[in-house]
Amino acid sequence: HAHSPEPQTLKDSMEKIYIIVPVFNRYATTRKFIECLLGQSHSHWNLVLADSGSTDGTTTLPQLSPERITLLHGSPDHWWSGSVQLAFDHIKKVAIPSDLIFLANDDVSFNKDFLRNGLLQLQKAPSAILSAQQVTSDGRMDPGTFKIKILKGSASPTPATGEFDALTTRGLFFTVETLLRNGDLYPRLIPHYYGDFEWTFRAKRRGIPLRSDPGLQIVNSGRHGHIFVTGSTLVARWREMFSRR
Numbered sequence: 001h002a003h004s005p006e007p008q009t010l011k012d013s014m015e016k017i018y019i020i021v022p023v024f025n026r027y028a029t030t031r032k033f034i035e036c037l038l039g040q041s042h043s044h045w046n047l048v049l050a051d052s053g054s055t056d057g058t059t060t061l062p063q064l065s066p067e068r069i070t071l072l073h074g075s076p077d078h079w080w081s082g083s084v085q086l087a088f089d090h091i092k093k094v095a096i097p098s099d100l101i102f103l104a105n106d107d108v109s110f111n112k113d114f115l116r117n118g119l120l121q122l123q124k125a126p127s128a129i130l131s132a133q134q135v136t137s138d139g140r141m142d143p144g145t146f147k148i149k150i151l152k153g154s155a156s157p158t159p160a161t162g163e164f165d166a167l168t169t170r171g172l173f174f175t176v177e178t179l180l181r182n183g184d185l186y187p188r189l190i191p192h193y194y195g196d197f198e199w200t201f202r203a204k205r206r207g208i209p210l211r212s213d214p215g216l217q218i219v220n221s222g223r224h225g226h227i228f229v230t231g232s233t234l235v236a237r238w239r240e241m242f243s244r245r
Contacts, residue, residue, distance in 0.1 A: 015119050017045040017100040018091050018176075022083035025056045026106060029221065033106040034064050042116035045102075048090060050074055050083035081195035082187040084169075088179060097177035098126075105170045108134070108218040118173045118216055128209040129178060129200060132171030132216035133160070143212040144168040148201050155197050160212035167210055169196035171218045182208060 047069045053076035062069040134142040143160035182203045
């Protein structure tokens with residue numbers, strides 16, 4: 001006779017993951033990311049592409065899976081924080097608190113069980129913000145964990161095994177409930193650089209656990225790494241924060 005599915009498998013099949021990816025004129029890179037998603041073993045997802053004025057065909061990519069890709073048309077002056085906030089606003093209207101969010105860059109790839117494994121790990125600690133770890137082009141593991149120095153206005157990489165204050169958003173899992181608890185980004189105050197650090201740093205201060213899991217691995221295309229604000233004075237650093245990549 002037929003066996004009933006295991007509870008974990010049944011729960012896995014029911015959970016919806018909203019995947020947020022800010023995009024701007026990177027058609028080939030974004031298409032590769034979508035193709036990676038289409039091969040996932042966990043298929044109950046919706047990709048939210050927050051576009052800030054692409055002119056290279058990126059906005060045609062929802063045609064690859066119209067029923068699972070939502071395109072949001074942002075403004076060219078949105079930058080990273082504004083694009084992600086656009087997606088946050090959309091998800092708060094259509095999702096339920098127990099749904100999951102995966103916030104990522106479009107220049108990463110992962111194995112076919114990545115979303116399912118992220119879902120299962122977050123089910124063990126649903127109040128946490130969970131970061132994937134990045135395999136760099138030279139084979140090192142980058143946990144994406146940082147120590148924040150508020151008075152210096154700086155962030156420095158630190159091992160995931162030690163104390164850390166913030167996470168990058170190249171591959172971040174959290175629930176809609178955690179989004180509602182931690183609040184929105186500040187696109188006008190921090191439009192691009194350090195917006196991810198501020199949001200996760202704020203979460204830790206509010207008692208939301210931050211975790212970086214070596215069992216969740218993403219691979220970077222090798223063209224992009226951490227970009228830091230390095231000006232010698234506060235004014236110089238502030239100007240850098242408001243500059244384009």
